[in-house]
Amino acid sequence: xxxxxxxxxxxxxxxxxxxxxxxxxxxxxxxxxxxxxxxxxxxxxxxxxxxxxxxxxxxxxxxxxxxxxxxxxxxxxxxxxxxxxxxxxxxxxxxxxxxxxxxxxxxxxxxxxxxxxxxxxxxxxxxxxxxxxxxxxxxxxxxxxxxxxxxxxxxxxxxxxxxxxxxxxxxxxxxxxxxxxxxxxxxxxxxxxxxxxxxxxxxxxxxxxxxxxxxxxxxxxxxxxxxxxxxxxxxxxxxxxxxxxxxxxxxxxxxxxxxxxxxxxxxxxxxxxxxxxxxxxxxxxxxxxxxxxxxxxxxxxxxxxxxxxxxxxxxxxxxxxxxxxxxxxxxxxxxxxxxxxxxxxxxxxxxxxxxxxxxxxxxxxxxxxxxxxxxxxxxxxxxxxxxxxxxxxxxxxxxxxxxxxx
Amino acid sequence: xxxxxxxxxxxxxxxxxxxxxxxxxxxxxxxxxxxxxxxxxxxxxxxxxxxxxxxxxxxxxxxxxxxxxxxxxxxxxxxxxxxxxxxxxxxxxxxxxxxxxxxxxxxxxxxxxxxxxxxxxxxxxxxxxxxxxxxxxxxxxxxxxxxxxxxxxxxxxxxxxxxxxxxxxxxxxxxxxxxxxxxxxxxxxxxxxxxxxxxxxxxxxxxxxxxxxxxxxxxxxxxxxxxxxxxxxxxxxxxxxxxxxxxx
Ligand SMILES: Nc1ncnc2c1ncn2[C@@H]1O[C@H](COP(=O)(O)OP(=O)(O)OP(=O)(O)O)[C@@H](O)[C@H]1O
Ligand SMILES: [Mg+2]
Numbered sequence: 110x111x112x113x114x115x116x117x118x119x120x121x122x123x124x125x126x127x128x129x130x131x132x133x134x135x136x137x138x139x140x141x142x143x144x145x146x147x148x149x150x151x152x153x154x155x156x157x158x159x160x161x162x163x164x165x166x167x168x169x170x171x172x173x174x175x176x177x178x179x180x181x182x183x184x185x186x187x188x189x190x191x192x193x194x195x196x197x198x199x200x201x202x203x204x205x206x207x208x209x210x211x212x213x214x215x216x217x218x219x220x221x222x223x224x225x226x227x228x229x230x231x232x233x234x235x236x237x238x239x240x241x242x243x244x245x246x247x248x249x250x251x252x253x254x255x256x257x258x259x260x261x262x263x264x265x266x267x268x269x270x271x272x273x274x275x276x277x278x279x280x281x282x283x284x285x286x287x288x289x290x291x292x293x294x295x296x297x298x299x300x301x302x303x304x305x306x307x308x309x310x311x312x313x314x315x316x317x318x319x320x321x322x323x324x325x326x327x328x329x330x331x332x333x334x335x336x337x338x339x340x341x342x343x344x345x346x347x348x349x350x351x352x353x354x355x356x357x358x359x360x361x362x363x364x365x366x367x368x369x370x371x372x373x374x375x376x377x378x379x380x381x382x383x384x385x386x387x388x389x390x391x392x393x394x395x396x397x398x399x400x401x402x403x404x405x406x407x408x409x410x411x412x413x414x415x416x417x418x419x420x421x422x423x424x425x426x427x428x429x430x431x432x433x434x435x436x437x438x439x440x441x442x443x444x445x446x447x448x449x450x451x452x453x454x455x456x457x458x459x460x461x462x463x464x465x466x467x468x469x470x471x472x473x474x475x476x477x478x479x480x481x482x483x484x485x486x487x488x489x490x491x492x493x494x495x496x497x498x499x500x501x502x503x504x505x506x507x508x509x510x511x512x513x514x515x
Numbered sequence: 516x517x518x519x520x521x522x523x524x525x526x527x528x529x530x531x532x533x534x535x536x537x538x539x540x541x542x543x544x545x546x547x548x549x550x551x552x553x554x555x556x557x558x559x560x561x562x563x564x565x566x567x568x569x570x571x572x573x574x575x576x577x578x579x580x581x582x583x584x585x586x587x588x589x590x591x592x593x594x595x596x597x598x599x600x601x602x603x604x605x606x607x608x609x610x611x612x613x614x615x616x617x618x619x620x621x622x623x624x625x626x627x628x629x630x631x632x633x634x635x636x637x638x639x640x641x642x643x644x645x646x647x648x649x650x651x652x653x654x655x656x657x658x659x660x661x662x663x664x665x666x667x668x669x670x671x672x673x674x675x676x677x678x679x680x681x682x683x684x685x686x687x688x689x690x691x692x693x694x695x696x697x698x699x700x701x702x703x704x705x706x707x708x709x710x711x712x713x714x715x716x717x718x719x720x721x722x723x724x725x726x727x728x729x730x731x732x733x734x735x736x737x738x739x740x741x742x743x744x745x746x747x748x749x750x751x752x753x754x755x756x757x758x759x760x761x762x763x
Binding site for chain 1: 575613
């Protein structure tokens with residue numbers, strides 16, 4: 110007996126019980142739909158994180174004071190003061206694989222312009238910060254190296270600060286605003302970037318010469334960090350090694366001593382974030398997968414009922430020459446038809462759900478073709494696995510007993 | 516007789532284990548049936564008729580004894596081989612028709628050929644239609660089985676038993692559920708098949724039917740108590756024609 114005729118029989122048998130067949134399918138439909146939607150959300154957020162990071166500069170390297178944190182142990186404040194301006198100078202003078210570099214210090218506080226207040230930070234950097242972060246000054250100008258040397262009282266504001274400090278729309282350029290008690294002249298406005306994927310306002314940013322922050326605001330002699338960009342984004346590892354050497358020499362660390370600073374590249378960060386997001390995706394998909402499993406059990410349940418109900422039919426088919434194998438194939442095909450049809454409808458449902466998430470929740474989503482193929486295969490396999498037991502049960506019936514079954 | 520031996524059984528026994536007891540349904544049955552015979556098997560209820568017929572139909576395996584069907588030893592065959600024998604050599608008719616519900620007469624009759632991959636879909640339909648016409652249901656091939664009368668359903672079952680050109684037709688109480696008139700019309704059909712050279716075994720309660728067959732075997736408690744040839748076969752068709760119509 111060939112598969113085509115057996116399939117015809119199976120389709121007919123399912124057609125005799127349309128409602129039941131559809132309800133059984135529903136389990137698979139919902140399961141597959143959920144898997145597709147979850148994977149689409151996971152893939153979408155991963156993509157947008159990736160885009161975000163490459164926009165921020167995938168060649169970026171961050172140097173932080175203190176040894177690498179393990180197990181969340183807090184380090185003493187002394188350990189957090191290991192990066193000095195001398196380290197920055199050493200890197201500037203010796204490193205060969207660095208394109209741009211800036212010290213980084215920041216102070217939190219209130220920005221004030223007349224009656225307008227805005228709580229934010231003053232980010233202390235040098236002029237190369239713009240190149241590292243791929244930002245631009247669209248109005249006015251960036252402060253100069255001279256301003257850095259003299260710890261000038263100037264600032265470059267992000268759009269959010271401008272909106273909050275100058276709500277009436279007056280031109281901020283040349284105006285004097287205060288950060289805490291320190292008056293700063295606005296000499297430039299940064300380009301508008303909006304929110305990033307992690308929900309941070311990239312325009313809530315004010316740049317001040319780092320010397321100004323160190324001397325006039327915080328009164329410290331150490332750096333909170335150093336940011337740099339590598340010449341080649343594919344060789345950030347080499348750049349990290351180079352900086353490590355320079356800093357270890359500068360800090361006079363003996364070989365057995367650990368680094369008292371930490372270096373991270375954006376590449377690493379990207380991997381970390383995307384592995385976290387992959388984990389979330391796996392978890393979500395696993396939960397969705399469980400509902401698919403439940404759908405499979407539903408198929409098995411209904412197939413067992415169907416075999417029992419159709420015992421006489423099975424007996425008859427056997428008595429006129431159907432082999433156990435024919436019977437088995439027929440029931441397996443029935444199970445596979447339910448699961449695969451359910452799978453196809455589930456994929457459509459998943460696509461619809463994904464589309465609605467995109468339209469109404471405005472989340473970044475992307476349906477990966479591989480997730481569609483995967484769900485399809487999983488459905489077929491589920492049909493075979495969960496159809497197998499009932500089909501085997503049917504094929505092992507004794508023809509005389511089956512035909513007498515009431 | 517120089518005719519071919521279709522069925523040959525030797526000392527066939529069939530015991531059933533029910534709990535601690537053994538039910539001896541067949542206690543050593545032997546006979547030979549040649550091509551073209553119309554054999555009725557009779558006996559009281561529980562005498563082992565159905566058990567014998569199931570064994571002959573390769574649905575059941577004997578506890579001991581030999582069985583040759585069309586010269587082939589059935590003993591020792593596997594499940595699949597027996598399924599194949601049932602499919603190619605046997606036409607089985609059940610007392611309660613056993614048609615697939617919600618299925619047309621044509622599809623019901625096609626069924627045995629469906630499990631024979633050497634028959635194409637076209638040939639299948641042609642042969643099924645021809646058999647339905649032979650049993651007088653040429654006009655009803657697309658009727659569903661549950662829309663038919665008992666006699667019509669039995670005819671469909673007979674057509675299904677004929678469609679694979681079996682070497683033997685086995686019928687278990689084929690007229691048991693039918694009224695006299697319909698019974699005779701079915702019997703007429705069997706007699707015609709007999710005249711056409713078919714070999715038939717017909718199990719029945721009704722002693723009258725022995726008058727219309729060529730040989731009658733009586734069973735009692737799993738043994739043969741008589742085995743007689745009938746040289747004066749009555750015509751069922753005549754009886755059928757003479758039956759008053761209002762007994763329907
Ligand atoms: N599967 C079985 N298990 C146990 N005992 C069985 C089984 N099938 C038949 N028997 C027993 O075998 C004996 C013969 O049964 P069988 O069905 O062959 O009788 P029968 O002659 O066809 O009777 P009837 O005319 O009522 O149909 C009976 O005593 C019955 O109880
Ligand atoms: Mg019986």
